[in-house]
Amino acid sequence: MGLATFKGGVHPFEGKELSMDKPVTQLKPTSGEMVYPLSQHIGAPAKPLVKVGDEVLVGQKIADAGGFISAVVNCSVSGKVKKIEPRIMVNGSKVMSIIVENDGEYRAVEGLGEDRDPASLSKADIREIVKQAGIVGLGGAGFPTNVKITPKDENAIDYVIVNGAECEPYLTCDYRMMLEEPERLVGGLKIMLQLFDNAKGVIGIENNKPQAIAKMKEMVKDEPRIEVCELLTKYPQGGERSLIYAVTGRAINSSMLPADAGCVVDNVNTVMAIYDAVAKRTPILERVVTITGDAIAEPQNFKVRTGMNYNDIIAAAGGFKTEPAKILSGGPMMGQSIFTTDVPVTKNSSSLTCFTVDEVEKYKETPCIRCGRCVSACPEFLVPVLMMSECRKRNLEGFEALEGMECIECGSCAFICPARRPLTQAFKEMKREVGALRRKRAEEAKAKAAAEAAEKGKEDAKK
Ligand code: SF4
Ligand code: SF4
Incomplete structure (x- = not known):
């Protein structure tokens, strides 16, 4: 049987050799400002629990979740709250942030790092611990993990999939962590399986990482509920929909959640964070980031405290x-192009890739030659060449009719296009506009229904 995979996709230059053989280096700042944005996740911003002048400790909750889809923020150093003000994030947006002056002493809250037996905990306990640990998708999505592990029907989940594909070129932080700390990954997955009685655990790894596959197979050889799935190296193999299809043969679309296909999917470092929170009483205080690209003197991975400055x-x-x-x-x-590196590491910032040449600037767009390569590459079976025509006409309805909202913004079509058309960029913008249009339509429909109900109420009163 061949390796598990999905339909479509591309094979970009991998670039992983720059950092894949170097062990992860731990960096711990001794002083200076630490910046904790209140939006390091998808959903409502967190609400501050501290004020300027307060003393804070390592592991202290400094902001609470601001809604159901939101996440707690924990402090990764000890020191004093210096300011609460907007700061620039890695995506260029300004976000309200708690600024802590690090005293370099790393005084911690009571019990931080102490062992806890996951088997002694109920499912509700585990979900609450994950929530209070502020865990979000560390692969970059930033979706709150406690929400993901709380589906409507937990008995319908038959797969817990660990995303170890790391298909994005140049990135090696998941790979290094699978080699260096595999016990944390298996421990985290076993905790997740405690939540889903009918599920098996599958660790999906692309076959360009034979050492990680061998290591993880060795680690799970006596775990009857866990297996390693070797995936064909192809981009975007680590996309949630591609991975679910490769492992289970099930397809989902934008109106479905992985749970609708019986799956819970989490990235390697997210599963490790679940282990830390549950078994080691440690919320998210640090993460692994890849600093790479041909412009960097010594590309490698670092384990760093959240809030630390990228410079x-x-x-x-x-x-x-x-x-x-x-x-x-x-x-x-x-990845997203950034204009400053004077920004903090957040929970969902996985890497910086620094290039000496801007490939987008180097090659100028030429007319479409109707080669159809974008269609063959699309993992969502879309027709990017036609979607682009609708984008150029700003025809939102036409874009919707072509199922443009199913685009996962993977970049495969733009990568393969010989005419260097900025397909993905155009689709991202169009999706934003269609999203706004759909919200407007929903509001209008709601207002119309309310007006009709009021009218009917008046007529009924007259009778
Ligand atoms: S960016 Fe969108 S349209 Fe292009 S290949 Fe990916 S999913 Fe398909
Ligand atoms: S790959 Fe580019 S040139 Fe070929 S059909 Fe698609 S948009 Fe046109």
């Missing part, structure tokens, strides 16, 4: 060899 991490990687022409938060396929 300090770049300096620890030897700084820039050459002034970068482009810096991406994330990898070259799905």
Whole structure:
């Protein structure tokens, strides 16, 4: 039988050799400002629980979840709250943030890091611990994990899938953690399986990581509920929909959740964070980031405290060899171009990729030659060439009719296009506009229904 995979996709240059053989380096700042944005996740911003002048400890909850889809923020150092003000995030937006002056003493809340037996906990206990630990999807999505592990019907979940594909070129933080701390991954997965009685655990890893596959197979050989699934190396194999299809043969679309296909999917470092929270009484205080690209002197992975400034991490990687022409938060396929590195590491920032050449600037767009390569590459079976025509006409309805909202913004079509058309960028913008249009339509429908109900009420009163 062949390796598990999905239909479509592309094979971009991997670039992983820059950092994949270097052990993860721990960085711990001794002083300076730590910045904790209140939006490091999808959903409502967190609400501050501290004020300027308060003393804070490592592991202390400094902001509470601001709604059902939201996440707690915990402090990763000890010190004093210096300011609460908007600060620039890696995506360029300004977000209200708690600024703590790190005293370098790392005084911690009571019990932090102490062992706890997961078997002694109920399912509700585990979900609450994950919530209070502020865990979100560390692969970049930032979706609150406690929501993900609380589906409507937990008995309908038959797969807990660990996303170890790491298909994004240049990134190696998941790979290194599977090699260096596999016990945390297996421990976290076993805790997740405690929540889902009918599920088996599957760790999906692309076959360009044979050492990680061998390590994880060795680790789970005596675990009857866990197996390793070897995936064909192909981008976007680590996309949630692609991974679910590769492992289970089930397809989901934008109106469905993985749970609708009986799956819960979490990235390697997220599962490790679940282990830390439940078995080691440690919320998210640090994460692993890849600092890489041909502009970086010594590309490698670092384990860093959340809130730390990216400039300090770049300096620890030897700084820039050459002034970068482009810096991406994330990898070259799905990463976002950034204009400053004076930004904090957040829970969902996985990497900086720094290039000496800006490939987008280097090659100019030419007319479409109708080659159809974008269609073959699309993992969602869309027709990017036609979607692009609707984008150019700003025809929102036409874009919707072509199922444009199913686009996962993976970048495969733009990568393969010989005419260098900015397909993905156009689709991202169009999706935002269609999303706004759909919200407007929903509000209008609601207002119309309310007006009709009021009218009917008046007529009934007259009778
Ligand atoms: S249309 Fe969207 S989902 Fe399809 S290849 Fe392009 S970016 Fe990916
Ligand atoms: S890959 Fe580019 S050139 Fe080919 S059909 Fe698609 S948009 Fe046109």
